[in-house]
Amino acid sequence: MKSFNFPKDFLWGTATAGHQIEGNNTNSDWWAWEKRDKKKDKNTRINNRSKWPLEASGIACDSYNRYEEDFDYCVKLNNNAVRIGVEWARIEPQKGVYDQKEIDHYKKVLKAAKDRNLKTYVTLFHFVLPKWLADQGGWTKTKTIRHFEAFSKKCAQEFGDLIDVYLTINEPQVYAAVSYLVGMWPPQKNSLILGSWVQINLIRGHIASYKAIKKVNQNYKVGIVKNIVWHQTTPEHFNPFDFLVAKFLYFLNTDFILRPINKYTDLIGVNYYFTNQIKNFKPRNPNDRVSDFGWWLYPKGLEKVLIDLKRFNKPIYITENGISDAQDRQRTWFLKECLKSCANAIEKGADLRGYFHWSLMDNYEWAEGYKQKFGLIEINRHNNLERKPRPSFNAYAQICKSGTIN
Numbered sequence: 001m002k003s004f005n006f007p008k009d010f011l012w013g014t015a016t017a018g019h020q021i022e023g024n025n026t027n028s029d030w031w032a033w034e035k036r037d038k039k040k041d042k043n044t045r046i047n048n049r050s051k052w053p054l055e056a057s058g059i060a061c062d063s064y065n066r067y068e069e070d071f072d073y074c075v076k077l078n079n080n081a082v083r084i085g086v087e088w089a090r091i092e093p094q095k096g097v098y099d100q101k102e103i104d105h106y107k108k109v110l111k112a113a114k115d116r117n118l119k120t121y122v123t124l125f126h127f128v129l130p131k132w133l134a135d136q137g138g139w140t141k142t143k144t145i146r147h148f149e150a151f152s153k154k155c156a157q158e159f160g161d162l163i164d165v166y167l168t169i170n171e172p173q174v175y176a177a178v179s180y181l182v183g184m185w186p187p188q189k190n191s192l193i194l195g196s197w198v199q200i201n202l203i204r205g206h207i208a209s210y211k212a213i214k215k216v217n218q219n220y221k222v223g224i225v226k227n228i229v230w231h232q233t234t235p236e237h238f239n240p241f242d243f244l245v246a247k248f249l250y251f252l253n254t255d256f257i258l259r260p261i262n263k264y265t266d267l268i269g270v271n272y273y274f275t276n277q278i279k280n281f282k283p284r285n286p287n288d289r290v291s292d293f294g295w296w297l298y299p300k301g302l303e304k305v306l307i308d309l310k311r312f313n314k315p316i317y318i319t320e321n322g323i324s325d326a327q328d329r330q331r332t333w334f335l336k337e338c339l340k341s342c343a344n345a346i347e348k349g350a351d352l353r354g355y356f357h358w359s360l361m362d363n364y365e366w367a368e369g370y371k372q373k374f375g376l377i378e379i380n381r382h383n384n385l386e387r388k389p390r391p392s393f394n395a396y397a398q399i400c401k402s403g404t405i406n
């Protein structure tokens, strides 16, 4: 590929989420679940239920206190934007009771980002609920939509244009599947009905949140974050049935969520990590290159996703893309190849406006604890959470500075 210059106003950033980096998110459902007595957990038909999570989040990266240091690294990366999250459990620790101290804390965080000329993309719900709400049934209950609507309104009123883009919900399908179908995350249910119902409530939650924020100020920008897995057949083994399976799974992954919300979103946030190749009705990936997580590294899939999404006629942001790679052996390669995919897609007419790498630093990878390392910065968990940029950090900083990929 010849060298490609990204548009001048292209956004370059990294992404994180509150619970994964802040530490001590004590009023949340995750915190309670991480601390539960695992011995009392009965095994279900899904093996090893009581094994999860591998460890508790604890102090995480202490970014609740060290956010300025973190944003300084964003500046060193030559970034002009950052994606972070606010934690609902901090802001509304009890039903209908908002904690002004925590709201003021997040205002300071957002100002600190703004002071460094970082545009703020902020997620309102990233897998973690206030405990009181989870105890009432969380997203299985319709009334949670009303709570989320009220919470979104409160955020818009309090944070206003300290937030450049409100991202309502992170990966509705992943949350519904892993918490309610696979049973790996709280509340560890194994039910197709609940999994599907939760997805529907999350769609309704997004729409309610969008409307609530727009009611506060019509000019506020609101979007959703969607994980997208490209699905294709094995090139050397074309089978029309596999082709249909791939099409159907991709449809479920995209249209099922993006169609009903299309009128109620200003942009689409895309999280891309891998592709599934279907052979004999099942994903059979070649796995020629895999991450520490075992995910197949196929950057070309991102280009295909971006080109396909043109049909939704919305600005697109990559809100997450990255790799678990403790030794930092493949991160720079993956990052560059994914950016080439972005460049190709832009050349073919995709309205891609920004890229947020997951993640700025190693963080709490949910049920996997701290085992999976997604960071451009390594966190030394044995030495005061010292931040140490990996070589890929410098590679990304260079790309962001030049706005060029070749």
Ligand code: BGC
Pocket: 017, 020, 170, 171, 174, 227, 271, 320, 358, 365, 374
């Ligand atoms: C989530 C992140 C997670 C990342 C890597 C996404 O599904 O939004 O919270 O850490 O993938 O697994």
